[in-house]
Amino acid sequence: MRLALFNKGRLGLVVGDDLVDVTDQVAGADTAGPVGALQRYVEAVADGETARFEAAGRPRIPLAEAVLEAPLPRPGKIIGAPVNYLDHKAEMEYTTSVADLGVFLKANSSVIGPGQDILLPYSDKRTDQEGELGVVIGRTASHVSTDEALDHVFGYTCVLDITVRSGEDRSTRKSFDTFTPLGPWIVTADEIPDPDALDLRCDVGGTTRQRTNTTDLIFGVRELIAYTSSVMTLHPGDVIATGTPAGVGPLSHGDRVVLDIEKVGRLEVGVDGSRATPYDQRPGHRGR
Structure with missing residues (x-):
């Protein structure tokens, strides 16, 4: 998987030339604060939660129209x-x-x-x-x-x-x-x-x-x-x-x-x- 942050902290699954917004599939991702939603997902996977996303049937946003952000805006180290x-x-x-x-x-x-x-x-x-x-x-x-x-x-x-x-x-x-x-x-x-x-x-x-x-x-x-x-x-x-x-x-x-x-x-x-x-x-x- 390719996982990105975009458009003010949304978590996206990169599929071809598109992004699928999967923020709501990670608990607490929409309120992750400065560490970012992807940090929350990394922690969830470390705790044994499901590591795959459901993208079928979800709206897609062309990568060219999205504003990509640092995937980990504030890493621990x-x-x-x-x-x-x-x-x-x-x-x-x-x-x-x-x-x-x-x-x-x-x-x-x-x-x-x-x-x-x-x-x-x-x-x-x-x-x-x-x-x-x-x-x-x-x-x-x-x-x-x-x-x-x-x-x-x-x-x-x-x-x-x-x-x-x-x-x-x-x-x-x-x-x-x-x-x-x-x-x-x-x-x-x-x-x-x-x-x-x-x-x-x-x-x-x-x-x-x-x-x-x-x-x-x-x-x-x-x-x-x-x-x-x-x-x-x-x-x-x-x-x-x-x-x-x-x-x-x-x-x-x-x-x-x-x-x-x-x-x-x-x-x-x-x-x-x-x-x-x-x-x-x-x-x-x-x-x-």
Whole structure:
């Protein structure tokens, strides 16, 4: 299944080029609040409720006429995997990888959905795109093995991990509002039996910057879930961004960023630098 949020929080089943509104088939989905109706559904499935929807005979809305939103507008946790492709390690001249660095957290307030804009914070600091496969946790996971890891996945989505190249630590540089575009929907795990064999491409301004296959991950999805769950308990609706390949680069005002992942979907957002300010004017800056 492909499941989306649309038109101010409605839960939709994507059928071909249409959406079927299934909000009323999930208890509490219509009053889900900021976490969203899809979060409620992920939790319901984790609790053992029916995992399929009845779409027959229901009205359909063309996708082209719907306003898609981030499928998980406020995940419990967003977990990032730094330096999880060897080619990215080489391009950034890192001496370490995810195996040495572990994982990091991003603020859940950084999430935006399809068609929205990444807001560049600084006029004189480079801000890069990082296209990544996102893993949505479906069952509570603590110290799970690699063999058990995929049993704890609800589904997959596209994630853009936006990053300012400045001196702060990763969680700060990646947590600005709008720095985690997510979507356009979640594809349930049964549709993707092997997440470590997906083509990924990220275009900026009509030019392809990143192209890879997830087979090249240093920590594959299974190993990444197992490692992360050994550090922190993962809960239904948590999102793991699995890392980015080579080809990261600066974003400019007016750019369109398109992330396309095989079997998952196509996420497109804009870039707005009209409110960017000089780095040395940030709150708390003290001249040396």
